[in-house]
Amino acid sequence: MAALINVPSKAKRGDIVEIRTLTSHIMETGFRHTADGNLVPRNIITSFTCRYNGAEIFRADLFPAIAANPYLSFFAVVKESGKFEFEWIGDNGYSSAASASITVE
Amino acid sequence: MMSWRAIAAAALFAAAPALLAGEIPPDARRSGYAFMGPDTRAMQEDDTSNPGMLFVLDGEALWAKKTGSAAKSCTDCHGDARSSMKGVAARYPAFDKALGRPVTLDQRINLCRANHQQAIPLPYESHDLLALSAFIAHQSRGTPITAGDDPQAKPFVEQGRALYMQREGQLNLACTNCHDDNFDKRLAGAPITQAQPTGYPLYRLEWQTLGSLERRLRSCMSGVRAQAYDYGSPELVALELYLMSRAHGLPMETPAVRP
Numbered sequence: 001m002a003a004l005i006n007v008p009s010k011a012k013r014g015d016i017v018e019i020r021t022l023t024s025h026i027m028e029t030g031f032r033h034t035a036d037g038n039l040v041p042r043n044i045i046t047s048f049t050c051r052y053n054g055a056e057i058f059r060a061d062l063f064p065a066i067a068a069n070p071y072l073s074f075f076a077v078v079k080e081s082g083k084f085e086f087e088w089i090g091d092n093g094y095s096s097a098a099s100a101s102i103t104v105e
Numbered sequence: 106m107m108s109w110r111a112i113a114a115a116a117l118f119a120a121a122p123a124l125l126a127g128e129i130p131p132d133a134r135r136s137g138y139a140f141m142g143p144d145t146r147a148m149q150e151d152d153t154s155n156p157g158m159l160f161v162l163d164g165e166a167l168w169a170k171k172t173g174s175a176a177k178s179c180t181d182c183h184g185d186a187r188s189s190m191k192g193v194a195a196r197y198p199a200f201d202k203a204l205g206r207p208v209t210l211d212q213r214i215n216l217c218r219a220n221h222q223q224a225i226p227l228p229y230e231s232h233d234l235l236a237l238s239a240f241i242a243h244q245s246r247g248t249p250i251t252a253g254d255d256p257q258a259k260p261f262v263e264q265g266r267a268l269y270m271q272r273e274g275q276l277n278l279a280c281t282n283c284h285d286d287n288f289d290k291r292l293a294g295a296p297i298t299q300a301q302p303t304g305y306p307l308y309r310l311e312w313q314t315l316g317s318l319e320r321r322l323r324s325c326m327s328g329v330r331a332q333a334y335d336y337g338s339p340e341l342v343a344l345e346l347y348l349m350s351r352a353h354g355l356p357m358e359t360p361a362v363r364p
Contacts, residue, residue: 023159024159024160024163068156069156
């Protein structure tokens with residue numbers, strides 16, 4: 001699925017950088033009914049993880065009250081050049097990944 | 106003294122461009138963006154936080170994907186959308202000579218699918234149709250709207266204007282009663298805008314997805330307890346055409362974000 005990642009391409013060693021992620025997902029709550037009374041099954045992202053050069057630096061659990069196309073932003077201290085890897089995991093075996101590189105001077 | 110005033114007033118009237126009753130003069134036209142709060146504006150302005158951009162990304166992939174029994178992609182005929190589709194959405198709905206009536210951008214995409222790709226049409230409000238029209242309209246971001254300038258489209262602009270002025274539904278309201286007479290006021294806490302369709306298809310936070318102008322028009326119609334016209338009906342296309350011609354000169358914003 002489409003994801004929009006915003007990580008600065010360059011930073012100074014020790015800088016605090018903001019990372020913004022937006023991914024497409026319907027985030028169906030599981031509380032809604034169709035016109036004929038059937039429950040629409042829950043279909044949400046349950047977990048988001050960010051790894052920086054393999055080490056987990058940020059994790060979030062997501063719940064039914066979170067809107068469609070979840071947007072998450074957080075901060076990281078960058079010490080070396082490398083790669084941020086993002087992973088979204090959800091109901092019905094949903095899995096989506098993205099990555100972004102940063103050069104630290 | 107009195108005669109001087111009369112002359113000044115007469116001169117003012119003569120200098121004003123020909124406007125129909127109740128119409129908003131060009132320099133007072135404002136996009137829905139001008140009515141939003143700072144948070145929603147910031148969301149629209151930053152392409153990495155604008156959820157409409159997710160659909161634009163999907164549309165870009167669909168543009169290059171071969172489909173239908175002709176196994177052709179949009180790229181095969183139109184090339185790079187960045188140049189070939191620039192300014193196109195600002196002219197839509199546009200008059201189609203073969204059909205003898207105006208067609209919306211969504212209908213044009215489906216006509217292309219049927220005639221050139223031999224593919225089945227995409228349903229209205231489906232993810233793929235919204236993604237493609239968002240991608241195409243995004244190429245016109247910043248382009249001033251010129252839809253309805255074509256002389257052949259004039260009778261349909263007039264039809265749309267008549268529908269816009271016509272009271273309907275159990276609440277017996279016409280579009281003009283809110284969007285010309287009462288913009289800048291509030292309806293149940295939400296600002297009433299001028300109904301300038303500058304950013305469609307747009308991401309509405311209430312919908313939690315992208316939606317077309319026709320979806321917006323249909324929800325206004327259910328709002329006044331009227332029977333909404335079907336997607337793609339001549340009435341909705343005429344209304345869409347009138348609204349676009351009414352927004353003449355305003356820059357395109359696709360994909361806009363609205364509450």
